[in-house]
Amino acid sequence: MTLKLRSAAVSDRGLIRSANQDSVHAGPYLVTVADGMGGMAAGDLASAIAIAAVTPLDVPTPDDQLVEVLRGAVEVAGERIRAAVLEDPGREGMGTTLTALLISATGTGLALAHVGDSRAYLLRGGALEQMTRDDTFVQMLVDEGVITADEALNHPRRAVVTQALQGDPVVPAYTTSTPRAGDRWLLCSDGLSNVVREGTLAETLNGYPDQEECARRLVDLALRAGGPDNITVIIADIVE
Known part of the structure; x- marks a missing residue:
């Protein structure tokens, strides 16, 4: 049995x-997903550079090279931004x-790279778990x-990021895991996670089997909550 990644992404400017x-x-x-900062044109450019690097x-990719290649690509992104x-x-x-x-070529391994306050969540067996730790002042x-x-949800400094890819030295987090058929990953910018509660995320991820329909529903929920920031959502399912 070979496991594969099936995904859909939706991005919205917000309101x-x-x-x-x-x-x-x-x-x-x-x-x-990459969420740019530092002025309109510069933020656009920084996030585009990061995505182009990865x-x-x-x-x-072989299982034993996943973290190595991710680390190399993140370093390239930082160098290009500098x-x-x-x-x-x-x-x-x-x-x-x-x-x-x-995900690896054989579907037997996964690696996650993270810096900043975009997030990755894993829905497994109906239960949702945040798999990244925010690099923020409130965290x-x-x-x-x-x-x-x-209290962190409404803290006035919740948008203050303690590290991001800005061309300076950073310490990204790299983790590995074993995928299972039926796993559902959510990757998102804080335009979703800052305004939609985790319980609502879990309910939506469980309730919309189609990846694109689920992503669009989550973006819609963020817009209904005021859409104060750009919103980007990726739904990635582990399938046989």
Whole structure:
């Protein structure tokens, strides 16, 4: 039995922002989302650079090389962003989040790369689990016990990111796991996760079997919640 990735992505500008600074790729081996920051044109550019650096990984890759190739691509993304800033000092401060999921050629291994506050969730057996840790000021406060997770949802500094791909040294998180048939992954920018509660995410992921229909429903929920930011959603199912 060979397991494969079947995915769909939907991205929306939202109701407040004048442009969409998110970039996304959803392919047969790789799904990835990047949320740009640092001014409209620069944010667009940073997220596009990051996605362009990782999309060559959307090819069959051995299990034991998944993390290695992801790490290399993330380093390339950082180098290209640094070069873009040096080329135009007006881009100083631009950057992007990056969350990428890569399945092996045989479908027996998965690797996840993460930096910033875009997120990856895994729905397995009907239960939803957040698989990434936000690189944010409020997450640091939660970790230190200063505030609760519920208080973090409405904290005035919840958008302050502690690390992102900006051309400076970063410490991305790399994790591996074993896929199972029936697993459903959700990758999203914070335009979804900041406004739609986890319980609603789980209910929607369980209730919409079709990947694209599910992604569109989640974007719609974010828009109904005010759509204050760009919204990007990837639904990726592990199938036989």
